Amino acid sequence: MTTAFYWFRNDLRLEDNPSFMQACKSADHLLPVYIHQPNLEQDTVWGFPRIGEHRQVFLDQSLQELRSQLRDLGSDLYEVAGDVLDVFEKLKAQTQTDLIYCEQIQAPEELEQVALLSSAGFRMNPIWQSSMLDAQSLPFPLQEMPDVFTQFRQQVEKKGLRFSSPADAPKSIPPLPAIEMPSIKVCDRNTLSSGSKFQGGARSAQTHIQQYFERRLPDTYKQTRNGLIGMDYSSKFSPWLAQGCCSAGSIAKQLADYEICYGANDGTYWLWFELLWRDYFRFLHFKYGTRLYYSKGLSKTPSNQFDGEKFSKWSSGNTGESLIDAGMRELKKTGYLSNRMRQIVASYWIYDMNGDWQAGAAWFEYQLLDYDVYSNQGNWLYIAGKGTDPRGGRPFNVTKQTQDHDPNGVYRQIWLA
CATH class of the missing domain: 1.25.40.80 (Serine Threonine Protein Phosphatase 5, Tetratricopeptide repeat)
Structure with a gap:
């Protein structure tokens, strides 16, 4: 009898989830697991956490929806907070299994987690699917x-x-191993996220x-x-x-x-x-x-020096440049910003304020509802000229952008009111 864990990461769905499907086919008993990592809520070197209220609410909603879908198929979600290795070591002691299936995430920190579990003796089966x-x-x-x-x-x-052709959702899920499921206490953060128009879940x-x-x-x-x-x-x-x-x-x-x-x-x-x-x-x-993830990225020159006073003005939407301030206030209020405004405010921080692009990328990670490690890093490198773009950076002319995209001031009126 094979018992396995399925570790949900950034794949909170059953449909078109080949990794989860593989786990269902291979195991006689399967424990779906989600781990909240406390380090994301601790302050970074920039003085703020890595996950903000908007994304946390959306994540909580998505996990509630995932649990509901798992329960519909006779399974459940083991949802806990803690260090990844500690959590799996405790689960291993209770279930006598070291077999883990998960999606592959090709970013340094996520690869490090899989390597750490492997070196601790867990049999890892990461599958690329994103x-x-x-x-x-x-x-x-x-x-x-x-x-x-x-x-x-x-x-x-x-x-x-x-x-690539999407895979169907599993028709059935192997039964849970004999284990006590933790009682979930999802914080009621919905009052904090009143500006969001997005509801999490498949x-x-x-x-x-x-x-x-x-x-x-x-x-x-x-x-x-x-x-x-x-x-x-x-x-x-x-x-x-x-x-x-x-x-x-x-x-x-x-x-x-x-x-x-x-x-x-x-x-x-x-x-x-x-x-x-x-x-x-x-x-x-x-x-x-x-x-x-280096300060110089793929270029030969490091990022601009970090200036806390300038960063405070930019991040709070108090630069004195109306379009930038409107964008930064929308981001803080809703956790969302149009792609065009993301490029404009990033360019302003890097080129007009001589800001450290890595601090800007970190602020987006903290604020964005739709933060995605690959796209966030890629887009900031692109604007900063630290990535693969042969043009070496994308400074935007704020006056021209204002005329092109908010000529009547309607957008600024909404967010600066």
Whole structure:
């Protein structure tokens, strides 16, 4: 009789979860586990934690939804807070098993956790599953992938790659091992997150995605994607993708079905194009790993010096530059910011305030509802000129951006009122 643990990480769903499916097929008894890591709530060197209230509420909702789905299939979720190794050592003592299945996360800290468990004698089975494209199907080895996104995209398109076919959800889950389940005390943080329009969980993800396609919003994606106000200017898939409440492959499959039904156009192509950017930032981690987390990134020069006083003005939205202040206040209030505004405020911090890009990236990790380690790191490196972009940095002209994207001041009026 094989007993195994399934360690949920950033894959809080049952549908299109090959790693969980593998665990279900391989084990006679399976314990689904989620571990809240207290170090995320401790202050960093910058003076604030790594997870803020908005993402915490969304995570709590997503875990409640996951538990509900597991219980519908006769299973449950073992949800605890603690150090990853300590938690699994205690579970091993109770269940007499050292077999762990999980998704593979190719970022330094997450790889370190798996290595630590392996060195402690656990049999680890990490499976890569968070990209739209199957890593094995790419026209190049990941360690030799093109540095420049355009070349990456052209090779992918030349091979005719669109997405890897999503897997079904399991029809049944092996029974739980004999173990006492912890009683869950999820903090009521919902009052703190009143500014959020997003509800966590796989069912909420499907509801949002379905209405997005039903309302034919992909058709206008390219024209509206740089908007600043409302829910419909971009897809808003990112919060659910970041926690793995849905998969990029399943969205791309629905997009392909949509194109069969209504025809392909610029909007549908650009939606796929943005999902490909998401993959690109993921795959870069296989090539460059920890170098993406150095102050100098892939460049030869380190980041600007950190200035706490300047950072306080930028992060609180008190720089005196109205568009920047509006953006930073929206971020703090809601945990969300349009892609265009993320680029503008990041550029302002790096180039106009001579700020440390790593501090900016850390602030986004703390504030963003849809924080994703790969995309956050990739985008900050891109703006700072520390990544693979041959142009070496992307400074934005704030006056021009204001004229282009908020000419009538409506956005600023909302957030500076």
